[in-house]
Amino acid sequence: MTVHIVPAPAVLVEQPAPPLLLGAGTRLLTCEAGLPAATLLAEVLARSTGRALEVEVTDAVTAVPGALRLELDTDLPVPAPGAAGHAPGLAARAEEAYRLDVDSAGLLLRARGPLGLARGVATVRQLVELGGHGARIPAVQVEDAPHHGWRGLSVDVARHFVGPAVLESVIDLMWLYKLDVLHLHLTDDQGWRLDLPSRPELVARSSGSAVDGDPGGAFTARTWADLVAYAADRGVVVVPEIDVPGHVNAALHACGDLVPGGEPTPEYHGIEVGFSQLTAGLPATSAFLRDVFTDLAHLTPGPYLHVGGDEVLTMAHEEYADLVGQAAAAVRAADKLVVGWQEVATTSPAPGTVVQVWDLRQDPAPLAAAVQGGALVLMSPATRAYLDLKYDPTTPLGLDWAGHVEVHDAYDWEPATVLPGVPGRAVVGVEAAVFTETLRTRDDLMWMLLPRLPALAEVGWTSPDTRDWDDFRRRLAWHPALWAADGNAWHPSPQIDWVG
Numbered sequence: 107m108t109v110h111i112v113p114a115p116a117v118l119v120e121q122p123a124p125p126l127l128l129g130a131g132t133r134l135l136t137c138e139a140g141l142p143a144a145t146l147l148a149e150v151l152a153r154s155t156g157r158a159l160e161v162e163v164t165d166a167v168t169a170v171p172g173a174l175r176l177e178l179d180t181d182l183p184v185p186a187p188g189a190a191g192h193a194p195g196l197a198a199r200a201e202e203a204y205r206l207d208v209d210s211a212g213l214l215l216r217a218r219g220p221l222g223l224a225r226g227v228a229t230v231r232q233l234v235e236l237g238g239h240g241a242r243i244p245a246v247q248v249e250d251a252p253h254h255g256w257r258g259l260s261v262d263v264a265r266h267f268v269g270p271a272v273l274e275s276v277i278d279l280m281w282l283y284k285l286d287v288l289h290l291h292l293t294d295d296q297g298w299r300l301d302l303p304s305r306p307e308l309v310a311r312s313s314g315s316a317v318d319g320d321p322g323g324a325f326t327a328r329t330w331a332d333l334v335a336y337a338a339d340r341g342v343v344v345v346p347e348i349d350v351p352g353h354v355n356a357a358l359h360a361c362g363d364l365v366p367g368g369e370p371t372p373e374y375h376g377i378e379v380g381f382s383q384l385t386a387g388l389p390a391t392s393a394f395l396r397d398v399f400t401d402l403a404h405l406t407p408g409p410y411l412h413v414g415g416d417e418v419l420t421m422a423h424e425e426y427a428d429l430v431g432q433a434a435a436a437v438r439a440a441d442k443l444v445v446g447w448q449e450v451a452t453t454s455p456a457p458g459t460v461v462q463v464w465d466l467r468q469d470p471a472p473l474a475a476a477v478q479g480g481a482l483v484l485m486s487p488a489t490r491a492y493l494d495l496k497y498d499p500t501t502p503l504g505l506d507w508a509g510h511v512e513v514h515d516a517y518d519w520e521p522a523t524v525l526p527g528v529p530g531r532a533v534v535g536v537e538a539a540v541f542t543e544t545l546r547t548r549d550d551l552m553w554m555l556l557p558r559l560p561a562l563a564e565v566g567w568t569s570p571d572t573r574d575w576d577d578f579r580r581r582l583a584w585h586p587a588l589w590a591a592d593g594n595a596w597h598p599s600p601q602i603d604w605v606g
């Protein structure tokens with residue numbers, strides 16, 4: 107039997123012993139707090155074995171021959187220290203740690219809390235093997251905990267809208283690879299994708315379209331809450347972004363009072379960036395910023411809101427800093443923490459602001475100064491982490507403004523050591539991003555995520571002391587079976603010797 111877990115666990119021991127066989131009588135036992143993770147496990151097994159397992163909730167989870175047991179252990183040891191940086195508001199490393207012991211006598215998964223159990227079940231999902239005689243799980247011991255705390259994926263639903271069903275598939279994939287933050291880019295020039303109670307005109311007037319005049323769409327408060335809950339069940343926190351003060355044509359199209367002269371702008375279906383902007387001197391602008399971020403905070407259980415702040419090419423710096431400052435103040439007044447794209451580093455951001463680096467060509471000095479002032483850094487350099495960039499010149503989808511990103515590019519770097527002048531303790535983690543100028547369908551999206559998302563997931567989860575490209579290639583080669591089981595399209599990169 108071969109074990110090929112991605113991301114690689116901190117400690118993995120493969121026992122030369124018979125596997126655990128899953129049969130009609132296999133029982134699944136857990137305590138009350140383990141119910142969400144056990145339910146995930148039951149779903150996973152039902153999908154891969156065709157057999158539904160009933161979760162038995164009991165106060166005393168005792169050993170039963172051949173059973174699967176999920177237990178809480180508040181003293182569970184946590185393997186070796188992780189990265190120095192930590193994002194306040196996200197789970198501590200120990201909460202994501204788990205230990206898994208499997209042999210022919212049973213499976214025992216332990217964690218300090220529900221989140222660690224959810225991570226461990228993702229490992230079990232990758233271990234289940236289907237053979238002629240039913241499902242089995244190899245005899246292993248795993249001790250595991252993440253290296254970086256923020257392991258994100260940003261999805262642009264503004265350029266093209268994908269609805270809850272597609273995003274649930276994306277969340278399933280994030281869960282499988284132990285990612286913990288789904289950042290949704292909800293607004294841009296081409297569309298506004300979340301209904302806000304104080305500004306119904308935004309969705310009413312600016313959600314119907316997309317790039318190339320393709321159909322649009324938007325979340326209602328209800329479909330949004332359901333998505334956020336679906337993510338939470340899988341250990342994924344949603345960080346919503348309303349991009350200001352640039353990338354705002356959808357707002358200017360819906361609200362004429364945000365435009366000098368008062369005339370709403372036309373819909374925009376192209377893919378240029380940097381041309382639209384809010385105007386600090388207009389009376390409506392401050393109320394708009396306060397209202398949209400206050401509403402967004404009410405709709406968001408997670409600790410972070412993203413204010414955008416990228417690529418405003420038409421504005422003097424003073425006005426830019428003023429508007430970013432107003433957005434950040436509205437976020438803080440609503441008791442949330444602020445994330446902004448790299449450019450917000452030029453605005454003397456408040457301590458604790460998370461600055462998301464995307465373009466390594468920009469002057470590093472403002473970033474170093476912001477970090478000196480207490481800002482934190484999230485690493486999404488386009489040359490490594492932008493999964494809307496083409497794999498190579500033959501890739502039919504995607505952009506190439508920062509070159510091409512093959513699997514090896516996505517894998518072979520360490521977020522904490524990329525930036526000169528930024529100490530590792532300021533780096534909270536890594537986030538992949540997929541912008542959707544050229545991506546319309548679920549298949550388009552999955553084809554760009556797979557196989558690069560698992561590479562970035564390992565950059566986030568696995569210690570750089572353990573990571574190894576050749577070893578990763580060998581493990582990843584087995585994963586198309588998992589993707590196929592979920593109906594996901596994927597790109598057969600020539601850098602991997604795919605199995606089968």
Ligand code: TNX
Pocket residue numbers: 379416417447464492494495505541542543
């Ligand atoms: C840069 S990332 C952008 C986006 C584009 C993306 C395409 C960022 C902060 N701005 O507006 O969609 O490149 O790769």
